[in-house]
Amino acid sequence: MRSAKLYQYQLPMDSGVILRTQRLATREGWIVELRDGDKVGFGEIAPLPEFSHETVEQAGQQAKQLLESWIQAETVDLSQALPSVAFGLSMAMLELASELPKKGNYLVAPLCSGDPDDLIVRLNEMPGEKVAKIKVGMYEAVRDGIVANMFIEAIPEVRLRLDANRKWTPIKAQQFAKYVKPEHRAGIAFLEEPCKTPEDSLAFSKETGINIAWDETVRDEGFEVKAEPGVVAIIIKPTLVGSVQRCMDLVKQAHAIGLTAVISSSMESSLGLNQLARFAEWQTPGVIPGLDTMQLFKAQLETSWPDCDLPKTALSDLEVVWQK
Ligand SMILES: O=C(O)CCC(=O)c1ccccc1C(=O)O
Ligand SMILES: [Mg+2]
Secondary structure, three states, rough: EEEEEEEEEEEEEEOEEEEEEEEEEEEEEEEEEEEEEEEEEEEEEEEOOOOOOOOOOOOHHHHHHHHHHHOOOOOOOOOOOOOOHHHHHHHHHHHHOOOOOOOOOOOOEEEEOOOOOHHHHHHHHHOOOEEEEEEEEEEEEOHHHHHHHHHHOOOOOEEEEEEOOOOOOOHHHHHHHHHOOOOHHHHHHEEEOOOOHHHHHHHHHHOOOOOOEEEEHHHHOOOOOOOOOOOOEEOHHHHHHHHHHHHHHHHHHHHHHEEEEEEEEOOOOOHHHHHHHHHHHOOOOOOOOOOOOOEOOOEEOOOOOOOOOEEEEEHHHHHHHHEO
C-alpha cells in the first residue's frame, strides 16, 4: 500500500547570502515523503532562485501531479520532469528502495566567500587532501590572482578549486592568470567556468596551462561529456541537473574518459545535503564533494549535518500541503 506526503519548508538564511543579483533571505522548497508498507523515502525539491529555470510554485505543482501518478502506477516517468522535481522524487524512490547507501562523505571542500584567513585555519585542520573552493570573478581579477597565489604559497600541498561562474572576459581571465606564478599553477586543481563562453574557457586553459572544469556548461542544452584539452572535471549539481539516474549517467561518462566528477550543492537544506553526501560517497568515492553550504543557513531541517550547531526544524513541524 503506497502513500505520499508533500511538505513545504522555509528556512532562514545567513544575512550575507547573495545569489547573482539578489539576496536570499529565506530558502524555500518541498520535501516529499514516500511510503510503501513499512518502507519510507524522502526527497527534497528546492529550485534555486537565479539558477533553476523553474519556480518553487511550478515545482510544487508538478510534484503533486507526479506523486498522484506514483500512488496509482508502478513507475513514474521523470524524463520530462523539471530538474528539481526529477531529483527530489528520484532520490525519495531510491531511498524507499533502500538503494542509497547510509555512509556519507562529509569531508567537504571548505568554501571561502569571505576572509581568506579563516580558510587557512580550516585547511590546516583538514585531514588528508587539502582541497578548498574559492569564488573568484566578484572583484578585480588581479586581486583573485594574488589571493590564489597567497594560498598556494601558504599551504604548498593545497589543491584549489576556483570558481569564476563565467564572469570573465578573456582579458580579465588573463589578468588573473598573470598573477599566479607558473610554478604555482599546479596548485589549482581546476578553475570552474572562467569565461563567458566554453570556447573562451578552453582557449584560456590552453594559453595558461590552468586546468578547468565545467559546471554551468553541464546544464547547457545538448551537453555531452567529452575529453577536451585542459578540462579535468565536471561539477554535478543534482537539483539543477535532474534525476539521480541522469546524475549517475554523467558520473559514469566522466569516469570512462578519466574526468573527475564532483557532486555539489545547490543550497539544499540539511536533509537534502545529507543525501548528497551519501550520494557522493557512493558514486564518487575518494573525491571531496562541494557541499560546504550548511554555513549559509540559520537552521537545519530534520537531519543533522555533522558538527553543525544550528537549531533544527522537524518535518513534523512543517505544513503538509498534499497527502494521499
Ligand atoms: O560547489 C560548491 O563547493 C558549493 C556550491 C556552490 O558553489 C554553488 C551553490 C549554489 C549555486 C551556485 C554555486 C556555484 O557553483 O557557484
Ligand atoms: Mg559555479
